[in-house]
């Protein structure tokens with residue numbers, strides 16, 4: 001079997017077109033969704049991510065406020081900025097690019113973002129609502145993965161979804177999404193991590209395998225069964241360029257569907273961030 005490729009770029013283009021239609025409708029009512037991006041420090045990868053998010057936002061009609069801060073920014077200065085953005089009526093979404101420098105308490109900052117402006121969906125209230133099955137918005141990467149599954153007509157009801165990775169931004173919210181009794185979910189979910197005994201035994205049972213590990217080609221062909229759907233979240237910079245967390249070339253011969261890296265989950269993450277920003281802007285304006 002050679003896998004069908006889940007083309008994240010194409011699906012993300014559809015999402016962006018939908019968001020553009022929404023911003024145009026909002027413009028007719030004099031509403032412009034606005035996204036404030038906050039980047040502390042000069043990590044090259046983070047800069048690339050923030051630039052791509054800003055560019056994509058501008059293209060779909062979202063106003064951008066760029067807040068680049070030096071790595072040495074005192075925590076209090078960041079706190080003051082977030083409070084100012086929270087009280088600025090023109091700002092519908094706030095994105096704080098992670099990771100933050102070590103001297104800044106990441107949890108404190110994520111807790112400070114107004115949950116109604118939390119474009120990334122990382123605030124505990126939004127994560128709690130997601131877990132309860134009543135999300136305002138979902139973190140962009142898991143939400144983008146769910147959209148890829150839905151829009152590729154991949155059956156999730158009853159599927160055994162195995163997630164490798166339990167970060168607060170990918171693995172845990174992904175599990176919270178897929179266990180819901182809802183369309184594009186209703187799955188049986190296993191979450192694996194470094195404490196998992198016999199990882200292969202779990203991954204081999206996956207109907208849908210979601211790898212969010214952060215190690216190049218950590219998932220190899222013997223670890224998956226024939227016909228599996230593989231979603232590769234990983235972005236690893238290696239001598240061979242950008243590679244995912246799965247051994248794409250070998251696994252595509254066994255899988256039924258697979259996402260490439262780059263061009264898979266990454267573009268969807270950006271698409272869903274834009275969608276989240278518009279959702280928040282509509283909610284602020286009282287539009288269902």
Ligand SMILES: NC(=O)c1ccc[n+]([C@@H]2O[C@H](COP(=O)([O-])OP(=O)(O)OC[C@H]3O[C@@H](n4cnc5c(N)ncnc54)[C@H](OP(=O)(O)O)[C@@H]3O)[C@@H](O)[C@H]2O)c1
Nearest residue numbers: 141165166167170193194212213214233234235265266269
């Ligand atoms: N495409 C996108 O838009 C996007 C978005 C976000 C992240 N990413 C990428 O996705 C990857 C994961 O990101 P993250 O933020 O979730 O990473 P993270 O916070 O570093 O979490 C990695 C997770 O993988 C688990 N893990 C590591 N090695 C393992 C092993 N050998 N066996 C089993 N589990 C293992 C860790 O377990 P423990 O908890 O036990 O340590 C942890 O839960 C990274 O490559 C990141 O760059 C991509």
